[in-house]
Amino acid sequence: MPPSLHDLTFDQVTRLLTEEGLRPAHAKTLWNTLQYRSMTDPLARPDLAPPLRRWLEQALSGGAWTLDTPAVTSDVPSSDGLTRKALLKLTDAQEIETVIMGYEGRHTACISTQAGCAMGCVFCATGQMGFVRHLRPGEIVAQVHHARRVLADEGKHLRNLVFMGMGEPLHNYDAVMTALDIITHTSGINIGPSKVSISTVGVVPGIRRLAEEGRPYNLAVSLHAASDEERGAIVPANAKWPLAELLDACREYNARTGRRIFFAWTLIAGVNDSPEHARRVAALLHGLDAHVNLIPLNRTPGYAGEESADEAADEFHRILQSAGFPCTIRQRRGIDVAAGCGQLRAEKQRSRAGRTAAGASSALLPA
Numbered sequence: 001m002p003p004s005l006h007d008l009t010f011d012q013v014t015r016l017l018t019e020e021g022l023r024p025a026h027a028k029t030l031w032n033t034l035q036y037r038s039m040t041d042p043l044a045r046p047d048l049a050p051p052l053r054r055w056l057e058q059a060l061s062g063g064a065w066t067l068d069t070p071a072v073t074s075d076v077p078s079s080d081g082l083t084r085k086a087l088l089k090l091t092d093a094q095e096i097e098t099v100i101m102g103y104e105g106r107h108t109a110c111i112s113t114q115a116g117c118a119m120g121c122v123f124c125a126t127g128q129m130g131f132v133r134h135l136r137p138g139e140i141v142a143q144v145h146h147a148r149r150v151l152a153d154e155g156k157h158l159r160n161l162v163f164m165g166m167g168e169p170l171h172n173y174d175a176v177m178t179a180l181d182i183i184t185h186t187s188g189i190n191i192g193p194s195k196v197s198i199s200t201v202g203v204v205p206g207i208r209r210l211a212e213e214g215r216p217y218n219l220a221v222s223l224h225a226a227s228d229e230e231r232g233a234i235v236p237a238n239a240k241w242p243l244a245e246l247l248d249a250c251r252e253y254n255a256r257t258g259r260r261i262f263f264a265w266t267l268i269a270g271v272n273d274s275p276e277h278a279r280r281v282a283a284l285l286h287g288l289d290a291h292v293n294l295i296p297l298n299r300t301p302g303y304a305g306e307e308s309a310d311e312a313a314d315e316f317h318r319i320l321q322s323a324g325f326p327c328t329i330r331q332r333r334g335i336d337v338a339a340g341c342g343q344l345r346a347e348k349q350r351s352r353a354g355r356t357a358a359g360a361s362s363a364l365l366p367a
């Protein structure tokens with residue numbers, strides 16, 4: 001497949017077009033069309049300068065470049081109207097999820113960075129499906145354009161991004177950072193870096209690299225357990241990057257960037273939601289500039305765990321707050337649209353497989 005114009009940053013678009021004999025103003029127009037206006041077909045813009053139109057027609061029809069806009073194969077609103085989950089089909093038929101969540105006065109999109117995931121967290125539908133491939137920068141940015149179009153139709157704006165969808169963002173570091181260079185560019189989508197959160201299961205080299213490069217995004221680390229033994233049972237990546245190493249990288253991140261880290265703790269009844277667990281988290285995070293975000297488990301068919309009772313969540317919250325940590329309990333959103341990452345894609349695959357199996361078995365029935 002030819003390279004995609006969607007994968008290019010502003011500087012790369014400018015370099016490409018000037019090398020092709022066009023002017024920087026043409027690069028600005030192309031960038032404005034693709035990244036500010038979110039147009040899928042730049043040739044549909046009637047006011048394109050003739051040299052830019054000619055170059056685009058030749059580059060796209062001659063196969064030097066492509067523009068690959070994913071097709072929306074499913075777009076499901078939750079019954080409370082606050083969450084919308086879409087499945088986007090990529091050129092190789094891989095499907096990824098993008099979620100739009102509405103909060104008081106703001107909208108947030110939850111973005112996928114890989115098809116599948118190699119990290120294998122046991123409670124996660126994406127982890128249960130395994131790793132397929134990394135997404136390219138343009139495939140990551142396409143999800144933001146999708147969310148912008150959906151919200152623009154309702155007269156609303158996208159303000160925040162969380163990289164918490166399918167995949168581990170720091171396992172696809174370069175593509176995610178290039179996508180963010182595109183997304184935060186002030187003459188394009190222009191989402192402020194402080195409105196972007198990158199969530200990791202604890203990929204230590206990625207955390208260290210974020211700190212070294214001084215990337216201005218928020219960092220969320222999924223902790224879920226306060227001992228290697230307990231964490232290893234639900235987060236297999238802990239075997240590669242154990243807690244001591246992870247927390248060391250977090251301390252370095254705090255020190256080098258001066259930024260607070262958001263630690264996510266998925267509350268699973270009887271597994272990690274006791275008052276003793278809460279006291280151990282507080283001890284583990286002692287000295288770090290940390291905010292703890294408690295997340296009620298989204299049940300998945302591949303994992304038997306259940307969400308904690310409200311009383312257990314409230315007590316956990318109280319203990320962390322009295323230990324001096326800012327702590328929040330995440331609102332449950334979009335349960336009826338399979339809002340946990342990977343759940344919608346997994347449900348669609350099961351229902352397609354079910355239809356295929358039903359078709360196959362009825363074909364075996366005597367006429």
Ligand code: SF4
Pocket residue numbers: 117118119120121124125126127128165166167168200201341
């Ligand atoms: S929780 Fe995140 S890192 Fe873990 S398997 Fe799911 S997508 Fe991957």
